[in-house]
Amino acid sequence: MSSPVYTEEELGKKWDKCVSDTVIKFGGGIVLGSLFSLLFFKRKGWPILMGGGFGIGMAYSNCENDLNATIRSGASSRPISQ
Amino acid sequence: MFMVKVIGRLLNRWTTWKILNSKQQLVKAHISARSRQYSNGICPPGKPHKRSEDGGGGAGGKLKWASAVLALAGGGTLVYAHFNPEFRKTVTSLVPALNPILDAMDQYSPSTLYSNTKQSLLDKFAHEEARPVKKGQIPEPKEYKAPPPIIPHLEKDVKKHEDAYNEIRVKAETGVSDEFDIAGEPKPQLSPRNTTALAELEAKICHSAEEAVNAYHKAVHVLLSYNQDIEYMLDEAVNQVEPEIWEKIRLKTRHKNECLKRAQEKADEASRDVNRLKELIASPDFDAPENTKSIIRNNISKVQDDINTAKKELEIELQHGSVTEKYWDKVEVARKNFSNELEILFPDIDISQKRLIIRESELDLFILHIYAHVLFHQKELAKIETVLQSRVDIAVEQAKKGGLEPLTVAQICEAVEQERRRLTACFQQQLLRLKKDSETAYREKLKRQAQLFNENSQVAIRAREIDIEKILTRKFDELLEEERCRFKYQLATMMGRLKGLDQAIKIRNDADASSKQAQVLWAACQSLLRAVRSGCPGIPWKDQIRPLKPEIQGVVNAASPTDELVTAVISGLPKEARERGVFPEDALRERFLKVEKVARTVDLVPAGGASLPVHILSYIQSLMLIKSSNLIPQAEINDEQIDFSNLTTHEVLQRARYWLDRGDFAQALKYMNLLKGAPRCIARQWMNETRILLETQQAANTLMAHAASSGLMYL
Numbered sequence: 032m033s034s035p036v037y038t039e040e041e042l043g044k045k046w047d048k049c050v051s052d053t054v055i056k057f058g059g060g061i062v063l064g065s066l067f068s069l070l071f072f073k074r075k076g077w078p079i080l081m082g083g084g085f086g087i088g089m090a091y092s093n094c095e096n097d098l099n100a101t102i103r104s105g106a107s108s109r110p111i112s113q
Numbered sequence: 114m115f116m117v118k119v120i121g122r123l124l125n126r127w128t129t130w131k132i133l134n135s136k137q138q139l140v141k142a143h144i145s146a147r148s149r150q151y152s153n154g155i156c157p158p159g160k161p162h163k164r165s166e167d168g169g170g171g172a173g174g175k176l177k178w179a180s181a182v183l184a185l186a187g188g189g190t191l192v193y194a195h196f197n198p199e200f201r202k203t204v205t206s207l208v209p210a211l212n213p214i215l216d217a218m219d220q221y222s223p224s225t226l227y228s229n230t231k232q233s234l235l236d237k238f239a240h241e242e243a244r245p246v247k248k249g250q251i252p253e254p255k256e257y258k259a260p261p262p263i264i265p266h267l268e269k270d271v272k273k274h275e276d277a278y279n280e281i282r283v284k285a286e287t288g289v290s291d292e293f294d295i296a297g298e299p300k301p302q303l304s305p306r307n308t309t310a311l312a313e314l315e316a317k318i319c320h321s322a323e324e325a326v327n328a329y330h331k332a333v334h335v336l337l338s339y340n341q342d343i344e345y346m347l348d349e350a351v352n353q354v355e356p357e358i359w360e361k362i363r364l365k366t367r368h369k370n371e372c373l374k375r376a377q378e379k380a381d382e383a384s385r386d387v388n389r390l391k392e393l394i395a396s397p398d399f400d401a402p403e404n405t406k407s408i409i410r411n412n413i414s415k416v417q418d419d420i421n422t423a424k425k426e427l428e429i430e431l432q433h434g435s436v437t438e439k440y441w442d443k444v445e446v447a448r449k450n451f452s453n454e455l456e457i458l459f460p461d462i463d464i465s466q467k468r469l470i471i472r473e474s475e476l477d478l479f480i481l482h483i484y485a486h487v488l489f490h491q492k493e494l495a496k497i498e499t500v501l502q503s504r505v506d507i508a509v510e511q512a513k514k515g516g517l518e519p520l521t522v523a524q525i526c527e528a529v530e531q532e533r534r535r536l537t538a539c540f541q542q543q544l545l546r547l548k549k550d551s552e553t554a555y556r557e558k559l560k561r562q563a564q565l566f567n568e569n570s571q572v573a574i575r576a577r578e579i580d581i582e583k584i585l586t587r588k589f590d591e592l593l594e595e596e597r598c599r600f601k602y603q604l605a606t607m608m609g610r611l612k613g614l615d616q617a618i619k620i621r622n623d624a625d626a627s628s629k630q631a632q633v634l635w636a637a638c639q640s641l642l643r644a645v646r647s648g649c650p651g652i653p654w655k656d657q658i659r660p661l662k663p664e665i666q667g668v669v670n671a672a673s674p675t676d677e678l679v680t681a682v683i684s685g686l687p688k689e690a691r692e693r694g695v696f697p698e699d700a701l702r703e704r705f706l707k708v709e710k711v712a713r714t715v716d717l718v719p720a721g722g723a724s725l726p727v728h729i730l731s732y733i734q735s736l737m738l739i740k741s742s743n744l745i746p747q748a749e750i751n752d753e754q755i756d757f758s759n760l761t762t763h764e765v766l767q768r769a770r771y772w773l774d775r776g777d778f779a780q781a782l783k784y785m786n787l788l789k790g791a792p793r794c795i796a797r798q799w800m801n802e803t804r805i806l807l808e809t810q811q812a813a814n815t816l817m818a819h820a821a822s823s824g825l826m827y828l
Contacts, residue, residue, distance in 0.1 A: 039798075102720070102791045104794075106720050
């Protein structure tokens with residue numbers, strides 16, 4: 032049996048998750064852009080910015096969805112069952 | 114002169130005394146004659162008065178006169194000495210030999226003589242005759258021996274000594290000394306036939322004479338003894354007389370009568386035989402010498418004299434004894450009268466019994482009767498004493514004056530009195546007898562009437578008894594029915610009361626059970642409420658949730674299965690509360706802090722969600738907002754009308770916080786329900802939990818109230 036989910040606590044966790052996800056995704060986009068820049072675009076700078084931009088964008092979108100999903104789940108939430 | 118006077122007076126007194134003496138003698142003689150007359154001739158006829166036979170002589174006349182004068186002088190001196198003490202002293206000093214004569218004169222003075230005469234008269238009237246009472250033993254009669262028959266002696270003399278003298282022993286009357294009469298004449302020849310008859314007759318005469326005289330003697334003895342007993346009775350008081358003496362006297366009376374009869378018979382027989390012998394002797398056929406005949410006659414006369422003497426003695430004793438006989442008869446009559454009176458008075462009494470048993474009620478009557486008798490007798494006695502004494506006094510006085518007529522009158526009066534007394538006694542006896550007869554007749558009639566009355570009354574009583582029995586039976590039945598009804602009524606009342614009591618006891622029992630159940634229910638509800646309200650300190654609020662199933666089950670068990678309220682309330686409990694449990698108030702309060710904070714951060718976010726910048730902006734707004742110190746305005750607390758739709762999330766949360774701090778979860782929930790958008794979504798879980806808690810609390814409170822009300826009902 033899973034531990035009960037409390038809406039008010041979930042929102043804070045989601046914010047923490049967003050931050051970490053953004054950092055990971057931004058870092059991963061830079062890494063990928065760097066790779067592409069090194070491999071294909073001859074060490075250009077834009078692939079790195081674009082990879083970073085993609086990462087941040089993906090994290091933003093995920094974070095927004097998560098947060099809204101929590102809020103929406105709270106609107107129809109049932110009492111917690113143990 | 115003085116001497117002459119004295120002598121003259123003395124002479125006068127002496128003549129008076131002499132006359133008195135002669136009168137006294139006359140009275141004595143007269144009274145004794147009267148008494149003899151009244152005592153039916155008991156006393157022998159009085160001796161004839163001796164007449165002075167002394168004739169007067171010529172020469173003796175002078176001597177007589179001289180002696181008379183001497184005697185007169187001597188007598189006068191003596192009489193004067195008798196009356197004058199000084200002269201007496203002088204005389205006795207001169208001639209001491211006169212002293213005893215004077216003493217004797219004192220004794221026989223006229224006054225003494227008068228009193229003696231009076232006393233003797235009274236005694237004579239009182240006792241009729243005063244006889245000396247013979248005291249001591251009466252001498253036994255001596256055996257009488259008749260003169261022996263002479264005929265056998267004559268025969269012997271004829272046979273043996275033809276010329277001998279007849280020796281006839283004639284015994285005296287007393288039988289002590291023997292007389293010897295010797296006839297010297299030769300005895301004539303007797304014929305054998307005459308001799309035998311004569312001998313037999315003479316022997317018979319001797320025998321019968323002996324028997325007659327002895328019987329007379331014995332009768333005299335018995336009579337004397339009888340008289341002695343009667344005199345004893347006379348002398349002794351009635352209460353000192355021994356009771357055996359009455360029986361003794363009765364026996365003696367009978368014995369005396371027998372003796373008298375027997376003596377009379379024997380005397381008759383003896384006289385008959387004597388007459389026969391006389392005839393024989395006098396007859397010419399009797400051939401005997403004159404001498405013999407005279408001896409025989411002499412013997413016969415002796416025997417007859419003896420018998421007559423004995424008879425006379427007996428008659429004298431009989432005459433003497435007639436007084437006692439009369440007294441005894443009177444006593445007997447008096448006793449008989451008294452017995453008759455007693456029998457009349459008390460018909461049930463038995464006189465022959467030694468002990469007289471009288472009932473207490475009869476004792477009064479007895480005493481009254483005896484008292485009346487005693488009074489009567491006392492009265493009579495007093496009358497006799499006084500009247501008789503006065504009469505005797507008068508008579509004596511009259512007699513002194515001369516003439517015996519008053520004495521005769523007194524005696525006649527006494528006789529009349531006696532007759533009157535006798536008649537009164539007779540009248541009383543007759544009255545008593547008549548009374549007795551009438552009493553008996555009256556009793557008989559009364560008895561008959563009583564019998565008749567008894568019979569009638571018995572019939573009436575029987576009829577009345579039947580009536581009364583019927584009435585009683587009816588009454589009894591009525592009473593019985595009434596009592597039965599009353600009893601039934603009481604029984605019904607008691608039964609009703611008992612049933613009521615039983616019912617009450619049952620109700621009470623049920624109430625007790627219900628009360629107990631209510632208590633148990635109250636305890637179960639209390640435990641449920643306690644479990645709902647407070648958590649366990651020191652444990653995180655998330656872990657304070659636990660299932661309420663045991664408490665709910667306890668309530669279900671405590672409540673009766675028919676308790677609809679409990680059933681409804683239990684069934685109305687939220688499912689989560691039963692299965693999962695509810696968060697206690699403390700946990701919800703702690704959670705509210707978190708919910709409030711998060712709700713503030715998402716204030717700008719709508720319910721469907723928003724872009725991330727909105728979230729961020731909302732977060733920044735929440736950081737920038739400053740919390741007001743006044744959480745809720747006063748107007749709202751005062752329950753004034755406000756528009757709740759315009760409240761912002763912060764205002765709502767503040768108000769919820771305010772009520773939560775004061776423990777009013779319901780109010781807090783009401784305010785929280787005003788939230789919109791994302792805050793409402795965030796607070797929804799808290800709101801649900803709070804609602805479950807409130808519902809559970811409400812149910813627990815309802816059960817508590819129910820349990821309390823159930824308990825109160827039976828207090």
